[in-house]
Amino acid sequence: MSFFSAARPCASLSAFREAGLLLHSRLYAAQAKGGPMKRHGQGFKGNRGQKLTKKQRRMEIMQKYKSPGAFVPLPAGQLKHELFQSERLDELDNLPSFNAEDLTERNLGNALAFPLAENDAIRVFGMPRNVLLDFRILSKAASVVRDVTIKLVDQLQAASQESSQGNRFVLSGPTGCGKSFLLIQGVEYAASAGWVVMYIPRAINLVNSSTPYSYDLRTQTYLQPVFAQQTLERFCTVNKHALDSLVTEDKIELDAGSSLPEGTPLLKLIDIGLKDQTSAPTVLVALLEALGKQTTVPVLLAIDDFQALFTKTAYKTPHFQTIRAWHLSMPRLLLEYASGRKAFARGAVVGALSLSDKTYGLSQELRYALGLQPWLRPSPYLKAAPEITTFTRGIQLVNVPEKLNVNEAASLFEVWNKNKSIHATGNDELFLAKYTESGGNPRDFVWKGLLSTLQT
Structure with a gap:
């Protein structure tokens, strides 16, 4: 049965819109309120006789029909046809929840559902695009516990009592093998085990010039205040229960000569960055340093699209020269912890390589530095940035199997x-x-x- 069988073959556009369906067409015969548009050279005349470009004509038509530019789903209450009826639509509700204590060999090969509470890590921080598409189709977000999941959990359990200096991992493997899902499983495990979690699901957004930036003479990097403030807000939402009891152990120097005394609650420190966007990058740096010194709870820093931190960005200098990722404040901060230059007293840093985006893909220099292809040296005709070797030193590879058993x-x-x-x-x-x-x-x-x- 066709979804359009309920409508008459000659139904008008308004009839389709009333049914909740949005149709896209070129609308060659569309007419403005003041009468039909007349062809005039390469443009069109509007209601007042002025010459309109194609873009202006398209905008006028969009305003007339108030089209949101995407398909609008029907409300569930209008899906009364037997085609949409089912005896059981909630079978995935019977799946056991994804909890730290359940990630054992007993559940190896079983599917577990993510609870996705209001302060859940992947709900607040977000997810990679391919994972988000899966969860939009599924009635309940779920994943399968694989053998590599148990191995990653064992490594995180050991890291919970050790410094992140020796617990820096990068998930690698062929396209589609499940690296992003494995990283999400690690994030959900850490969150349910009481860790403090910072998750960057799309590191490409740090380098694709999608947020404002400004040069800072003090740090000689390009600050990204909007992204830093958003990260602080999401971090506070996810970890508020753990941050209530944490305070700074040293005096913290902020911008403009201001400072916070020793023993300041971390929630108060975050609140400064949330109120003042310009100070957000400095507050984020101070927050991670404070978390690195405390030994009360372990800290997990998880980064998807990890390879994007080593690429040429879409940002430009005033002289229109390309900015490298480590000259931006956010990628630089993440790389300092991934490389071990800065560390958490208890915790780990886990990244995942993505091969989906070719614009910010895995370069030959990074493959060689990580040991993915030790037999294939970079081209001698290309100058390899020394920062790639510096920021990858000591990182351990976790190979994700290409196939499911x-x-x-x-x-x-x-x-x-x-x-x-x-x-x-x-x-x-x-x-x-x-x-x-x-x-x-x-x-x-x-x-x-x-x-x-x-x-x-």
């Missing part, structure tokens, strides 16, 4: 089958066919395998 894939298949996202009979034959077609790659197994049944 059969038990892990079966649990993932069951999650999507319970979500009613498979437009076919969910039997063993279908599972083995899609598992074989995708070669066990997690992303291909879901998007090119299970979800491809919706096209048949």
